[in-house]
Every structure is written in structure tokens, then in C-alpha cells.
Amino acid sequence: MRDVAVRGIAAALAAMVAACTAPSVSPPLVIEAAAPEPRAPSFAAQAIDWANANGQGGLRYRGGDFGEGDERLHYVEAGEGPLVILHHGFPSFWLSMFDQMEALKRCYRVVAVDGLGGGASAKPDSLEPYRIDRLAARIDALARHLSGEARYAFVGHDWGAALGWSMAQAYPERMLAVVAMSAPPTNLFLSLVRDDAEQQQRSGYMQRFRTIDRGMLQSGIAGRIAAGGYADLAARGHIDTERAALLTAVLSDPATMDGGMNWYRANVPPFDQIEDSAIWPSASATTDIPVLAIWGEADETFVPAWLDRAGNHARTLEIVRLPGIGHWTPMERPAEANTAIQRFFDRHAPGRCS
Secondary structure, X not given: OOOHHHHHHHHHHHHHHHHHHOOOOOOOOHHHHHOOOOOHHHHHXXXXXXXXXXXXXXXXXXXXXXOOHHHOEEEXXXXXXXXXXXXXXXXXXXXXXXXXXXXXXXXXXXXXXXXXXXXXXXXXXXXXXXXXXXXHXXXXXXXXXHHOOOOEEEEEEOHHHHHHHHHHHHOOOOEEEEEEEOOOOHHHHHHHHHHOHHHHHHOHHHHHHHHOOHHHHHHHHHHHHHHHHHHHHHHOOOOOHHHHHHHHHHHOOHHHHHHHHHHHHHXXXXXXXXXXXXXXXXXXXXXXXXXXXEEEOOOOXXXXXXXXXXXXXXXXXXXXXXXXXXXXXXXXXXXXXXHHHHHHHHHHOOOOOO
């Protein structure tokens, strides 16, 4: 089964390259047409309004900011109890983790972050703040701001999963458990993409990000990339059209799309230039923190063989495979992933309901 949403994004990237050399007329996209003007700060409030209108159980969602300038992070939280940080992947912002927040908010304080460059967080032009060690330190500082020295759990998707797993390798004394949805840790991914020809082919879009500038994104391509994934999710009934419109509109902002691409530019060198000495926290790093890897069996983003090597990077590793689900595990039939997360946390990061 093909991962249609990921293929839609890949198609939009191919269209971007074509757009650089010749004028083109894009076909109308329903999700784009339904979306308002892409201004992230106003959409921050609209996304929270949507969450409160669609959330269950009477626990309200509220926004906050941590830090200033190029390090400022926007986040949305709900609930009370032990801290769980949730982090989206590319191209997305906190709203893609809404279903996991709903599943956990009764027993935890759930805090979903707009990753640096995304949503309503800061969007520095320099690549240095996007380096994974800097990103990890910033997320851990946010956790200390929210709950002091208490250890916390982490749920990440895509880039967020790679970040959280790498944080567990670097900061085991700070974390309770990590859920990694649809991605390996950073060190395993970099080893794979350096050494595995099929993974190089699948990840070729990451290298194309180096050739894309803000002007190209301002041509309307940013919206096509965003809609390439979310229109399909809405068409298949995984998310409603209003949520799809919010996700698409925020990510149609060229600065936001450029910020997301900066994660790749800062952390994924040309594949033939990846050296073990530059991999954070190290090429062989593992962790004693329990890790749950959730993998959609229809996902085409990474070669499935990464799961066979994942145990080298987490000594307590559980793997849940979801048949018929692609890369968007937080939103495709989310109840299946949520059940796995809740059972995992019951054992390794109990909430206040336990």
C-alpha cells in the first residue's frame, strides 16, 4: 500500500523544482481554497479555538510562550499531572498531535510544542539554532520551566521522534519514557542514509531543501507542499476539513515552511559527507530510557530495516507495527497509536490517574 500523503508532499517538491525553471499554473487545491490568509500568530489562536471546540472532557487548551527572540518556543497545553511533551514533525505544527493530547490530558499535563521555525514559534534565519543539540537543550529548558527538576515523558512524530529519542540518549536522567512515531533516532538515521542506497533515494528530498530559498516558497509552493499531505488525510476521513485547512494555512506561510526545512539543512549533511564524529550525541549512543517505536507498515519514508537496528540505540525497546497506516501515525486511525501509548506509559510513566 502506498503512503499517499507522503507521496503528495514529494510530488509538490518535484513541482517546486519545475517551478524554478518555467512558469506553471497550479490546479486548485480544495484545502488551500478553504484556508484563510497564512499568518501564523492569528492561526495560533484559531487552532486553540478549534481544539477547545472539538476537545472532550471539559479540560481547556491554552497557549504559552517560552523564551525570547530567536529561541522563543510557542506551545499549547491542557490537563494536569506528570509532564508529557509532544513534538510534531515536518511539515506540521502542534495541532497534528491533538489526538494524542486528547488521549492523555485526563491523566497528564500535556504540552505540545511548535518546533523552532514552525507554527507560532520563532523562525531564525541562521541554521545554528536548528542544530539538534541546540533544539534538545531548548526543549529540556522548557521542561524545567514547566515542571522544575521532575522527569518527563516525550511523544514525538517524524523529526520530533528523532529529537526525543536522541534526547533520551543525551539526557537519560531527565526523561521517563519516549514514544517515537514513524522515525528512528538521529544517529541511526544518519548512519542509514549514509550507507543504504535505498534510504538515500527515499531521503533525496532532504538534499533538495538545500536548493530552495524563501523566494521559491513565496511563489505558492509552500501551500502545495502542505496541502499535498493534509488534503489526502482529510479526503480519507482521518481529519476533518477544518483541521486540515488550519494545518495547511499555517504551513503555507513561506517563513514557516522555510523554518521546517532548516531542521534538515542544519542536521543532514550531503550523504557522502556524514561522519561519525559529527553525529549527536554520538554515532553509537543508546539509552536505558524505555522507548516505544510506533511504525505504520505502509510508511515509505524510511526503509523498514531500521527497526531491526533500533535495538542498538535503546536497551528497553518496544515496537508496535500498525498495518495499513502510512507515515502520519498521529492522525491516521489515531486510536490505534493512542492505545499503544497509554499502555506503554502505564508501565513506564504513570499519570495521576494510575
